[in-house]
Amino acid sequence: MRLSFSDPPINAIALQRGVADVGASKRFHLDYGFAVSSSYGTRYVAFDIGPVKLTGNNRVNEQFWTASSRDETSVDLH
Structure with a gap:
């Protein structure tokens, strides 16, 4: 993906x-001073760290994550 000057700023x-x-x-991130911006029980947590949103999602399908981690060329940009 290439950005040009006509693209809106990120x-x-x-x-x-x-x-x-x-x-x-x-708990780990709270111990290091991160503030939770949203949380949905044991399924999702998001931390407020400025312009970068750090999230943790529950790995429900271990087989999917194992297969995806082998493919270093796949990047999912939304």
């Missing part, structure tokens, strides 16, 4: 991670 970036234990990830 105001924020979301870094989404699949984690095995959302609660443990939440």
Whole structure:
């Protein structure tokens, strides 16, 4: 993906991670001073860290994540 000067500026970036234990990830980041911006029980957590939104999503399908992690060329940009 190439950006040109005619493209609108990027105001924020979301870094989404699949984690095995959302609660443990939440406690870990809270211990390091991150503020939770939204949380949905054991399925999802988002941290307020400025222009970058850091999220943790429950890895429901372990087989999907294992197969996806082998393909380093696939990037999902929404």
